[in-house]
Amino acid sequence: xxxxxxxxxxxxxxxxxxxxxxxxxxxxxxxxxxxxxxxxxxxxxxxxxxxxxxxxxxxxxxxxxxxxxxxxxxxxxxxxxxxxxxxxxxxxxxxxxxxxxxxxxxxxxxxxxxxxxxxxxxxxxxxxxxxxxxxxxxxxxxxxxxxxxxxxxxxxxxxxxxxxxxxxxxxxxxxxxxxxxxxxxxxxxxxxxxxxxxxxxxxxxxxxxxxxxxxxxxxxxxxxxxxxxxxxxxxxxxxxxxxxxxxxxxxxxxxxxxxxxxxxxxxxxx
Numbered sequence: 001x002x003x004x005x006x007x008x009x010x011x012x013x014x015x016x017x018x019x020x021x022x023x024x025x026x027x028x029x030x031x032x033x034x035x036x037x038x039x040x041x042x043x044x045x046x047x048x049x050x051x052x053x054x055x056x057x058x059x060x061x062x063x064x065x066x067x068x069x070x071x072x073x074x075x076x077x078x079x080x081x082x083x084x085x086x087x088x089x090x091x092x093x094x095x096x097x098x099x100x101x102x103x104x105x106x107x108x109x110x111x112x113x114x115x116x117x118x119x120x121x122x123x124x125x126x127x128x129x130x131x132x133x134x135x136x137x138x139x140x141x142x143x144x145x146x147x148x149x150x151x152x153x154x155x156x157x158x159x160x161x162x163x164x165x166x167x168x169x170x171x172x173x174x175x176x177x178x179x180x181x182x183x184x185x186x187x188x189x190x191x192x193x194x195x196x197x198x199x200x201x202x203x204x205x206x207x208x209x210x211x212x213x214x215x216x217x218x219x220x221x222x223x224x225x226x227x228x229x230x231x232x233x234x235x236x237x238x239x240x241x242x243x244x245x246x247x248x249x250x251x252x253x254x255x256x257x258x259x260x261x262x263x264x265x266x267x268x269x270x
Contacts, residue, residue: 001235001240001241001242001243001244001269002037002038002066002241002242002243002244003035003036003037003038003213003243003244003245003261003262003265003269004036004037004038004039004040004066004067004213004243004244004245004246005019005020005031005034005036005039005040005245005246005258005261005262006018006019006020006039006040006041006042006069006245006246006247006248007019007020007021007024007027007028007031007039007040007041007042008020008021008022008042009021009022009024009041009042009043009044009048009049010042010043010044010048010072010075010076012072012075012076013042013071013072013075017188017214017218017247017248017249018042018247018248018250019246019248019250019254019257019258019261020039020250020254020258021250021254024049024054024057025057027039028057028058028061028063029061030254030255030258031061031063031258032061032062032063034258034259034262035262035266036063036258036262037063037064037066037243038063038064038065038066038243038245039063039064039065039066040065040066040067040068040069040243040245040247041065041067041068041069041108042068042069042071042072043068043069043072043102044072044076045072045095045098045099046098046099046101046102047098047102049102051102051105054106055106058106064106064107064108065103065106065107065108066108066210066242066243066245067103067108067109067110067111067151067210067243067245068099068102068103068108068109068110068111069110069111069113070095070096070099070110070111070112070113070115071113071114071115073092073095073096073099073115074114074115074117075114077091077095079091079092079095079115080092080114080115080116080117080118081093081096081112081115081116081117081131081132081135081136082116082117082118082119082120082128082131082132082162083117083120083131084120084122084123089131089135092115092117092135093135093138093139095115096110096112096115096135096139097138097139097142100139100142100143100146100148100150101146103148104143104146104147104148107147107148108148109143109148109149109150109151109182109209109210110139110143110148110150110151111151111152111153111184111210112136112139112150112151112152112153113153113155113184114155114159114160116132116152116153116155116160116162117132117160117162118160118161118162119161119162128162129162129172132162133172133175133176136150136152136176136178136181137176137177137178140176140178140180140181141178141180143180144178144180149180149181149182149209150180150181150182151181151182151183151184151209151210152169152173152181152182152183152184153183153184153186153189153212154166154168154169154183154184154186154189154193155186155189156188156189156192156193157192157193158192159189164189164192164193165193165194165200166183166185166190166194166200166203166204166207167200167203167204169183170183170204170207173207182207182208182209182210183204183207183208183209184208184209184210184211184212185200185201185208185210185211185212186211186212186214186247187211187212187213187214187215187221187226187231188212188214188215188216188218188247189212191216191226197226197227197230197231197234198227198230198231198233198234199234201231201234201235201238201240202234202237202238205234205237205238205240206238208238208240208242209242210242210243210245211235211240211242211243211244211245212244212245212246212247213244213245213246213247213248213261213264213265214226214246214247214248215248218248218249219248219249219251219257220246220248220251220257220258220260220261220264221246221248221260221261221264221265221268222260222263222264223251223260228264228268229268232268232269235269236269244265244269246258246261248261
């Protein structure tokens with residue numbers, strides 16, 4: 001398994017659960033110095049970062065990009081894949097498609113989390129899921145052509161009314177005509193929704209393509225009550241070899257949250 005830490009470059013999400021902020025070179029340098037294998041990027045758009053400069057920074061600091069988030073499409077532009085307006089859905093697909101291009105340049109998958117949206121008021125669930133499935137399928141096929149996976153994230157009930165549990169998300173994925181989608185196991189969301197995080201990992205391990213390494217209170221692992229011993233055993237038992245990325249609040253500050261995360265990672269997975 002490999003370690004990663006989040007970097008957010010979008011002022012509108014300043015209150016969110018991301019460890020490093022704003023200064024990309026300083027953030028990458030700090031992540032590399034602590035021993036992280038990669039960073040997970042949240043940018044305002046696919047063109048918000050100079051890719052040549054980014055590649056130079058990755059080479060200088062000997063670190064990778066493990067994934068790119070797409071949430072700015074919703075936060076900044078109000079786009080989701082389940083909006084009742086077909087034009088908005090089309091723009092959401094276009095935004096994520098561009099993020100797939102951006103990530104693929106670094107062999108990194110794009111994550112669809114908040115941009116899945118919610119079932120609109122007055123819309124039948126089956127219709128909203130049809131819209132979501134159509135968008136996800138288009139994007140998964142785009143990702144195939146770019147040589148990367150597409151990562152879909154079940155969120156907790158307070159953030160979406162679409163899929164909260166792995167069982168429901170997996171059942172839905174099986175109805176789609178694509179096999180290029182994997183699920184994001186966010187330990188914070190799973191703590192709210194799953195009866196047992198370890199058992200869910202055992203049962204659906206083959207679908208897990210990315211892990212958000214966050215404690216029960218969305219702080220760094222070790223700052224809440226997440227049962228990491230059992231979770232670590234479960235991830236090892238399914239031979240998970242991907243990234244554990246810290247999508248956590250920068251508390252008490254960014255540097256401390258990053259140090260706590262890498263120490264926890266080294267405790268459970270080294």
